[in-house]
Amino acid sequence: MIFDAFWSPIILSLKVAALATIIVMVFGTIIGRVLARSSKRYKVLLETFFLLPMVLPPTVIGFFLVIIFGKNSPIGQWIETLFQQSIMFTYWAAVIASTVVAFPLMYQSAKTGFIIANEQIEDGARDLGATEIQVFLYVTLPLAFPSLLGGMILSFVRALGEFGATLMFAGNIPGKTQTIPTAIYMAIDASNMSLAWALVLTTVGMSLIFLLFIQLINKKVISS
Known part of the structure; x- marks a missing residue:
């Protein structure tokens, strides 16, 4: 039971x-x-x-998701008709909530990467006969890759720690929608501090590893 209470939210969150x-x-x-x-x-x-989504409170994001995908909305009714169930309080609701809060980080990183990509190199590839798709895949994308990779890692860490929107939209169903943050909240509420500490330290450890990886990437880019 304790094993499931610890690993289930971690695996689901990942x-x-x-x-x-x-x-x-x-x-x-x-x-x-x-x-x-x-x-x-x-x-x-x-x-x-x-x-x-970077500046809105997570509960506000969760509120809008409930309004957009709830049973009383056209989208929610269409989904329920198509899949015979509401998307709320499901695994996919947790994915949508995490996607919404993580998107700004990926977008901002991607935009920055493409802005700093050298346009002269792109123009040189075009002059040599490369198509726009080839220029993007073999010139622009490699130049922007460090920023894209950093954005991916930041997005992953942000999605991993999402709480408010997930709780409102996906709920807190053990084994189904209970992620690490909601599991920590419930563990503290139940005065199960050993489980709460285990989940907190695991989350901090994973976040530190990912952030350290970003720092190493930035250091490598700057030195090159």
Whole structure:
């Protein structure tokens, strides 16, 4: 029982954070590339919208997710009709909540990476006959890769520690939606400090490793 109470939220959190990171990596990279060198008037509005989850309280994000995907919303009703169940209080609800809060970090890192990518090198590749896809894959992407990797790691750590939005939208169902933060909250509420300490130290240890990895990447980029 104690074994399950410790490992179950850790394994679930890693799965949720990994899937959320993959999603934000794809969309954050694409949107970051599009807006990095865009001069459209709507760019400021879009960026403000994409970065909003960084400053909103997690409970506010959870509230909006409930409104958007709840049973009374058109999207929620469509999902329930399609899958015969509501998306709320499911594994996918935890993934959506983590994706929303982690996206700004990936987007900002991707945009920064594409901005600092050398346009002259890209133009040189075009002059040599490379297509836009080839330029992106073999020139732009490698130049922006350190920023993209840093964004991925930060997004993963942020998704791993998501609490408020997940609790409101996905709930706290052991073995189903109970992630590390919600498990810590419940352990403290039940005065189970040994479990709370074990989960806290595990989370701190994983976060330190990931952040140290980012520092090593930045140091390598600067030295090169």
